[in-house]
Amino acid sequence: xxxDKTIPAGEPAPPGPTADGTASAPESDARAAAERRSxxxxxxGQIGVPVVLVLLIVVFSLTATGFLSGSNVKTIFSxxxxxxxxxxxxxxxxxxxxxxxxxxxxxxxATVLVAxxxxxxxxGTLPAIFITLLGCGLMVGLLNGVLVGFLGLSALIVTIAxxxxxxxxxxxxxDTKQIxxxxxxxxxxxxxxxxxxxxxxxxxxxxxxxxIWATLEHTTLGRQLRAxxxxxxxxxxxxxxxxxxxxxxxxxxxxxxxVAGTLFAGKQTAAFPLSGLDILLPSxxxxxxxxxxxxxxxxxxxxxxxxxxxxxxxxxxxxLLGVANYATYLIQAGILLFALLFARSVATRGxxx
Amino acid sequence: MSAVIEATSITRVYPGVVxxxxxxxxxxxxxxxxxxxxxxxxxxxLVRILGGIERPDExxxxxxxxxxxxxxxxxxxxxxxxxxxxxxxxxxxxxxAENIGLGAPRRGVDNGGxxxxxxxxEIAAQLGIEDQxxxxxxxxRPATRRLVMIGRALLRTPSVILLDEPTAALHPxxxxxxxxVATKLSHDGxxxxxxxxxxxxxxxxxxxxxxxxxxxIVANExxxxxxxxxxGELIVGRTLRRAGDVKTATAxxxxxxxxxxxxxxxxxxxxxxxxxxxxxxxxxxGLAGLEGAGCSxxxxxxxxxxxxxxxxxxxxxxxVGRTRRSAIRAGVAYLPNDRGRNGVVPNLxxxxxxxxxxxxxxxxxxxxxxxxxxxxxxxxxxxLAKLDIHPRGAATRKMKDLSGGNQQKALMARALLAxxxxxxxxxxxxxxxxxxxxxxxxxIRQLADSGAAVLVxxxxxxxxxxxxxxxxxxxxxxxxxxxxxxDVTAAGVTHACVVGR
Numbered sequence: 001x002x003x004d005k006t007i008p009a010g011e012p013a014p015p016g017p018t019a020d021g022t023a024s025a026p027e028s029d030a031r032a033a034a035e036r037r038s039x040x041x042x043x044x045g046q047i048g049v050p051v052v053l054v055l056l057i058v059v060f061s062l063t064a065t066g067f068l069s070g071s072n073v074k075t076i077f078s079x080x081x082x083x084x085x086x087x088x089x090x091x092x093x094x095x096x097x098x099x100x101x102x103x104x105x106x107x108x109x110a111t112v113l114v115a116x117x118x119x120x121x122x123x124g125t126l127p128a129i130f131i132t133l134l135g136c137g138l139m140v141g142l143l144n145g146v147l148v149g150f151l152g153l154s155a156l157i158v159t160i161a162x163x164x165x166x167x168x169x170x171x172x173x174x175d176t177k178q179i180x181x182x183x184x185x186x187x188x189x190x191x192x193x194x195x196x197x198x199x200x201x202x203x204x205x206x207x208x209x210x211x212i213w214a215t216l217e218h219t220t221l222g223r224q225l226r227a228x229x230x231x232x233x234x235x236x237x238x239x240x241x242x243x244x245x246x247x248x249x250x251x252x253x254x255x256x257x258x259v260a261g262t263l264f265a266g267k268q269t270a271a272f273p274l275s276g277l278d279i280l281l282p283s284x285x286x287x288x289x290x291x292x293x294x295x296x297x298x299x300x301x302x303x304x305x306x307x308x309x310x311x312x313x314x315x316x317x318x319x320l321l322g323v324a325n326y327a328t329y330l331i332q333a334g335i336l337l338f339a340l341l342f343a344r345s346v347a348t349r350g351x352x353x
Numbered sequence: 354m355s356a357v358i359e360a361t362s363i364t365r366v367y368p369g370v371v372x373x374x375x376x377x378x379x380x381x382x383x384x385x386x387x388x389x390x391x392x393x394x395x396x397x398x399l400v401r402i403l404g405g406i407e408r409p410d411e412x413x414x415x416x417x418x419x420x421x422x423x424x425x426x427x428x429x430x431x432x433x434x435x436x437x438x439x440x441x442x443x444x445x446x447x448x449x450a451e452n453i454g455l456g457a458p459r460r461g462v463d464n465g466g467x468x469x470x471x472x473x474x475e476i477a478a479q480l481g482i483e484d485q486x487x488x489x490x491x492x493x494r495p496a497t498r499r500l501v502m503i504g505r506a507l508l509r510t511p512s513v514i515l516l517d518e519p520t521a522a523l524h525p526x527x528x529x530x531x532x533x534v535a536t537k538l539s540h541d542g543x544x545x546x547x548x549x550x551x552x553x554x555x556x557x558x559x560x561x562x563x564x565x566x567x568x569x570i571v572a573n574e575x576x577x578x579x580x581x582x583x584x585g586e587l588i589v590g591r592t593l594r595r596a597g598d599v600k601t602a603t604a605x606x607x608x609x610x611x612x613x614x615x616x617x618x619x620x621x622x623x624x625x626x627x628x629x630x631x632x633x634x635x636x637x638x639g640l641a642g643l644e645g646a647g648c649s650x651x652x653x654x655x656x657x658x659x660x661x662x663x664x665x666x667x668x669x670x671x672x673v674g675r676t677r678r679s680a681i682r683a684g685v686a687y688l689p690n691d692r693g694r695n696g697v698v699p700n701l702x703x704x705x706x707x708x709x710x711x712x713x714x715x716x717x718x719x720x721x722x723x724x725x726x727x728x729x730x731x732x733x734x735x736x737l738a739k740l741d742i743h744p745r746g747a748a749t750r751k752m753k754d755l756s757g758g759n760q761q762k763a764l765m766a767r768a769l770l771a772x773x774x775x776x777x778x779x780x781x782x783x784x785x786x787x788x789x790x791x792x793x794x795x796x797i798r799q800l801a802d803s804g805a806a807v808l809v810x811x812x813x814x815x816x817x818x819x820x821x822x823x824x825x826x827x828x829x830x831x832x833x834x835x836x837x838x839x840d841v842t843a844a845g846v847t848h849a850c851v852v853g854r
Contacts, residue, residue, distance in 0.1 A: 223709065237658065
């Protein structure tokens with residue numbers, strides 16, 4: 001029995017609470033207070049992590065000069081764009097209960113591949129992007145998905161192996177030479193461009209986050225992904241094609257990471273093996289901080305966005321305060337562990353109180 | 354005589370719900386008290402509070418006359434109060450002995466100077482499982498696994514143990530093993546609380562019964578003054594309809610009618626050795642047998658979840674595929690047993706659970722997989738209301754927030770909505786209270802009346818006798834008997850299952 005939290009309408013109806021949960025008079029004060037207390041706990045558990053974000057913003061705006069200036073806010077959002085796109089992709093994977101450790105490989109190969117295509121081979125911008133997303137996103141996602149979903153291999157090991165293979169491909173494709181310059185203007189101005197005051201990549205990140213959120217919340221695929229993550233055997237018995245669902249999850253994840261990698265090439269106008277986006281840790285940090293944010297233990301797109309913002313705001317604020325760059329690694333690790341501890345304490349209290 | 358444990362005026366409030374309302378409860382030395390009630394009546398909350406897992410908002414607990422305030426299960430255990438939870442936490446790859454000793458204090462407390470191994474052996478002897486100590490838990494029989502959990506509690510030398518649904522996952526034939534131990538422990542002076550849905554068991558084992566309803570205690574009677582009917586009425590708060598009401602008054606389905614389901618010489622070792630059976634449209638067939646006789650396995654194979662080594666399954670003359678999805682396409686709806694493992698996705702809403710792989714008619718357009726959630730919730734709510742789920746608005750709640758009985762009803766709703774030709778139910782009323790069980794039975798009967806074929810497996814022989822037009826009895830993986838007409842009685846089914854013919 002999961003918990004006797006509901007009152008069945010036995011006959012005759014018991015005095016006191018009615019079946020829909022509203023309490024009728026007379027009600028003892030202690031009982032009302034207890035009820036208030038537990039409601040407050042439930043709500044606090046849900047808003048704890050967003051409060052941390054607000055606190056960070058308040059602290060930095062008081063201590064770091066120029067933190068709230070227009071240009072710095074724009075910097076924060078641009079810095080958050082790449083991790084957002086990748087972390088939202090990873091969220092899909094985590095929602096369905098699997099890990100993808102090939103993020104850096106996918107992003108790195110996408111950067112190198114699109115750079116080789118446009119700068120060295122002279123392929124048009126759009127075909128190059130198309131080939132990159134197809135090759136790095138779709139194909140890698142399919143590979144991961146089929147190996148994990150249909151052949152039942154462990155995602156942890158499969159994606160580490162695939163990551164290694166992708167790094168190898170980065171060297172093969174780039175011929176171990178740096179690609180620098182020769183990027184077509186359209187590609188660069190898209191990655192660096194702005195629409196009004198907003199950078200294009202920020203708008204793109206917001207659009208992607210919205211689409212993925214809607215997919216998870218409102219579509220058949222979304223709830224099947226969540227079902228597979230929640231109880232795979234139950235999903236299978238219900239008639240969900242769990243293998244295909246996993247392929248979809250891995251494909252969405254790889255595709256979005258490849259999008260981030262491709263844009264990164266346009267923004268840097270340079271590419272070299274192993275010097276692409278390092279998004280593995282930031283993405284996982286964002287997702288797990290996010291899982292502590294709203295519904296404890298559940299990965300969600302809004303949670304992940306909060307997670308990305310917390311990490312970005314922290315490193316930006318510390319930079320303004322003159323803290324050395326390398327310290328951000330330590331601080332990111334600290335924030336991630338803190339968020340996990342926080343989520344754990346809220347979760348345990350919820351069941352104990 | 355002072356009570357080994359006494360709770361006075363306990364009140365516990367969850368957001369929006371009063372789970373326990375001024376509840377007082379006591380257990381004496383050597384007494385076995387039954388604790389019964391509806392799903393959501395407050396039994397589990399009371400057990401959790403007595404065991405220190407939750408704290409009461411009001412009221413106090415005393416153990417052997419001494420007032421206590423438990424702030425954790427450990428506090429309760431050191432005071433001599435142990436809860437044996439409903440769900441097993443046995444580690445399959447460890448031995449029975451290792452499982453009993455799991456989590457025991459490393460030093461001192463109650464080992465009486467003896468090593469842990471020796472204490473474990475003593476306890477195993479007390480439980481009658483000393484010959485199985487070296488066996489891996491995954492190979493042990495279900496009753497042994499349950500006894501391991503009790504043994505783990507005994508290692509802490511409790512003066513009272515609370516058994517939460519100790520027989521829920523056990524077959525009737527194994528229940529006796531657990532009850533012998535409980536009786537023995539009570540003779541040694543221990544107080545025992547038995548939480549159970551199985552009224553016969555409560556009546557046969559306990560000396561007094563406490564009945565809860567909607568967070569209150571509505572009766573506290575010596576067992577000698579009760580029978581099953583009276584107890585059922587106390588739990589439900591209304592008169593039970595007589596068994597047999599569910600069956601149709603119409604003539605039985607003619608034997609000449611074509612079989613919709615035809616299983617031919619199914620073999621799936623080790624459990625299923627030779628099973629052939631047919632189910633016709635409009636007919637409810639019961640599948641009965643002792644634990645391990647192969648009933649669940651046969652249902653799983655028909656549902657497309659297990660691969661038979663030999664034999665065929667045909668629905669409407671067509672072979673059913675080897676995956677769950679192909680069976681669904683062939684028109685086979687299936688309610689699995691063990692809902693925690695096979696049915697419930699904790700974080701999904703009830704509505705999403707019901708429509709999980711069957712949401713086409715709630716989509717914006719059949720080919721556009723966007724779900725119209727409001728309409729979906731509304732329609733699911735209507736089905737749930739028929740199955741008596743409380744409170745209202747359950748469709749938008751998450752499965753994990755529902756009581757076990759309500760989860761079962763939600764999964765039942767999914768099976769009912771499948772629009773299938775053949776319905777398979779494995780333990781359809783597992784963990785569901787009596788009143789609601791009747792509602793589920795009526796719903797199953799309605800399916801058959803509307804022309805579907807139904808196959809029901811249950812270890813509750815009453816349930817089989819009440820529902821089925823015909824009963825196929827399995828014994829050790831082989832069809833050993835078939836009961837029809839007036840032979841379909843609880844006694845007849847029990848006899849056939851035990852005797853095997």
